[in-house]
Amino acid sequence: MTRIAIVGVAGRMGRTLVNAVQQDAEATLAGGVVEPGSSLVGADIGELAGIGKLGVTAADSLGAIVDDFDVLIDFTAPQVTLANLAFCAEHGKRMVIGTTGLDDAELAELDGYGDRVPMVFAPNMSVGVNLTLKLLETAAKALGDEGYDIEVIESHHRHKVDAPSGTALKMGEVMADALERPLKEYGVFERVGQCGPRTDKEIGFATVRAGDIVGEHTVMFATEGERIEITHKASSRMTFAKGAVRAARWVAGQGNGRYAMQDVLGLE
Numbered sequence: 001m002t003r004i005a006i007v008g009v010a011g012r013m014g015r016t017l018v019n020a021v022q023q024d025a026e027a028t029l030a031g032g033v034v035e036p037g038s039s040l041v042g043a044d045i046g047e048l049a050g051i052g053k054l055g056v057t058a059a060d061s062l063g064a065i066v067d068d069f070d071v072l073i074d075f076t077a078p079q080v081t082l083a084n085l086a087f088c089a090e091h092g093k094r095m096v097i098g099t100t101g102l103d104d105a106e107l108a109e110l111d112g113y114g115d116r117v118p119m120v121f122a123p124n125m126s127v128g129v130n131l132t133l134k135l136l137e138t139a140a141k142a143l144g145d146e147g148y149d150i151e152v153i154e155s156h157h158r159h160k161v162d163a164p165s166g167t168a169l170k171m172g173e174v175m176a177d178a179l180e181r182p183l184k185e186y187g188v189f190e191r192v193g194q195c196g197p198r199t200d201k202e203i204g205f206a207t208v209r210a211g212d213i214v215g216e217h218t219v220m221f222a223t224e225g226e227r228i229e230i231t232h233k234a235s236s237r238m239t240f241a242k243g244a245v246r247a248a249r250w251v252a253g254q255g256n257g258r259y260a261m262q263d264v265l266g267l268e
């Protein structure tokens with residue numbers, strides 16, 4: 001039985017994760033943490049998640065539940081996640097990290113914990129997106145140097161704070177690696193005004209933020225006369241949460257290292 005704690009337990013993903021852990025026969029909900037000072041400290045995390053009392057209350061720090069859990073699932077914000085990694089390194093805990101929007105310095109800091117913490121870090125925990133990444137690698141290799149323009153379009157709910165989505169960036173990276181076109185050089189993240197025509201090798205990104213869209217990603221390979229589109233649409237956050245719980249069970253048996261969902265799913 002994997003003892004799982006969830007940080008950010010009152011958030012959109014936090015509440016969905018409570019549901020997902022409860023539904024998993026090989027995992028147990030060992031604790032939940034909300035922001036220090038939150039009015040929700042002490043609330044039953046089952047009630048927060050809308051599934052009734054579970055007898056587990058929201059703590060205001062990881063220190064308060066340190067002896068209760070083995071794996072921490074964190075879908076919060078970059079600086080919160082890094083602070084939690086430091087805690088897990090110090091206390092011999094494992095982590096599943098779904099937080100997106102880390103900048104280069106924050107990613108380097110996260111990487112630095114790879115030799116001290118067994119962690120799964122992935123911008124999208126759904127099986128479908130991770131399979132899509134393999135499809136994109138294949139499509140980019142076949143089409144990218146044959147005159148097909150590559151564009152990534154992502155849509156999310158109006159509350160999302162980072163752009164492009166972590167998933168869109170990961171899709172871009174996978175194709176950039178397959179084509180040996182570094183994303184820092186070939187990624188185009190903004191087109192406005194007299195920006196000139198498209199260059200052949202750029203990988204373009206476009207972002208939509210609207211309403212309650214859970215998460216949609218389309219990659220377009222377009223040339224004169226035809227267009228291929230590979231699309232993934234998430235219609236429920238449960239797809240991410242179930243993936244995260246699967247990752248937590250998997251990482252419970254791993255040594256130190258930074259792993260991806262591809263490792264968890266055996267897709268590498």
Ligand SMILES: NC(=O)C1=CN([C@@H]2O[C@H](COP(=O)(O)OP(=O)(O)OC[C@H]3O[C@@H](n4cnc5c(N)ncnc54)[C@H](OP(=O)(O)O)[C@@H]3O)[C@@H](O)[C@H]2O)C=CC1
Nearest residue numbers: 008010011012013034035075076098099100123124125240
């Ligand atoms: N990898 C994946 O599959 C997925 C990744 N994500 C990513 O997960 C992250 C969270 O998304 P979402 O759930 O929609 O966002 P929310 O804003 O709904 O949730 C984040 C939660 O973290 C809490 N929080 C902030 N600081 C702390 C702290 N110091 N200690 C404890 N809790 C804290 C917030 O509390 P408060 O509201 O009080 O500030 C909030 O409840 C984003 O980066 C998103 O992109 C989302 C879906 C899937």
Ligand SMILES: O=C(O)C1=N[C@H](C(=O)O)C[C@H](O)C1
Nearest residue numbers: 100123124160165166167215
């Ligand atoms: O913030 C979200 O909601 C999501 N974030 C992730 C991302 O940035 O890719 C994954 C998913 O699409 C939902």
